[in-house]
Amino acid sequence: MTNANEQPRKRFLALDTATATLGVAVTEGGRVLHEINASGERNHSVHLLPIIGEALQASGGSEMLDGISVGVGPGSYTGTRIAITAAKSLAWGWKLPVVGVSTLQALAWGGWNAGAGSPDEAAAGQERSSDGFGPDWIVPLLDARRGQAYTALFAVDGGSAPQRLAPDRIRLMADWVQSLAERLDTAKAIGECPRRLWFVGETAVHGSGELLGPLEGASELRVLPYELEGRWVGFLGEARHASGDIDDVHGLIPNYTQLAEAEANLLKAGKGGMKSR
Incomplete structure (x- = not known):
């Protein structure tokens, strides 16, 4: 027995640009309302906002949203920042809660589902x-x-x-x-x-x-x-939203797991603002 009829379903926008695939989905109650996964060249900064607009138009618009979920990586250093910047900006502008989820956990869940058959x-x-x-x-x-x-x-x-x-x-x-x-x-x-x-x-x-x-x-x-599908970021995000474990919109940052090569070289040279002890 579920409580699906006891509580109103909530709708979320999910984004991930940490991999070669740009994933955008709108989910509600564990189901996908609309999803767009664009694979190919890593030009996510150009395509992300138009794809978000297309997904929202197909699923009722931004006024129907109750929150935003975003993959925080790890993955592409530049790519990860694109989705997080967009998610934070939209959350701030629309006054919506935002949560970050592991891109690798979403990849694992989606890959297993694709393979389990x-x-x-x-x-x-x-x-x-x-x-x-x-x-x-x-x-x-x-x-x-x-x-x-x-x-x-x-x-x-x-x-x-x-x-x-x-x-x-x-x-x-x-x-x-x-x-x-x-x-x-x-x-x-x-x-x-x-x-x-x-x-x-x-x-x-x-x-x-x-x-x-x-x-x-x-x-x-x-x-x-397996190429990541946005729905799995959405499903992970739904769980965090439901638990009330919401991120601070200003404090949400990518999980790089390592410094970019240029930053690492600066630190080694003592020019990055941090000194080894």
Whole structure:
């Protein structure tokens, strides 16, 4: 039994520009009213506002909104700032609450849903049967160059949002795979090893069989190229809005997980306003 009829449904605008895909969605009560995902060249600053306008026009206009959700990264250094700047400006101008959500968590949720397929297959992957398997694990991937990826680790159980097992960080993939292998050994020892281990997102560089070799045999490996869809940012944002965990519109900042290369070089040279001790 739900309380869907006891409380008015609330409508939210969701934005994310941290990846190669510009995602915009309008969600209400866990469903998508309108969604536009534009993939291709990273020219999000040009296209974001027109796409927001199109999505709002198709779903009733800005006066119908109860809040805004935005992906805070990690991902593209410049791209992440575009959606956050837009979300903060719109929230301030329209006097709406705003929440930031993890782009990697949204990527994990969307990638798993895209790959799990039929309800029967999804249920089979989540069974905690007598043979000691736990929920699927999901590793979202966004390429960060030089053998690195923006990544994290989540567990998914049913239709709920993936639960975090490791924080969003930039990691050297070779080291991350070894760390995952150790986690799998530990999970197996206590009867909670996932039946399937998903790698989703930008897998072309970091999802090769050679790189993932240390994980073979511990769980069924699934490698799925996936481009983020705005709806998953929206669904994560709905949960934060519902809980009352709202961000300060002025204090909301991107989760870069690292300094841009230019800033890092300035700091090394002692010209960035911060001095090492």
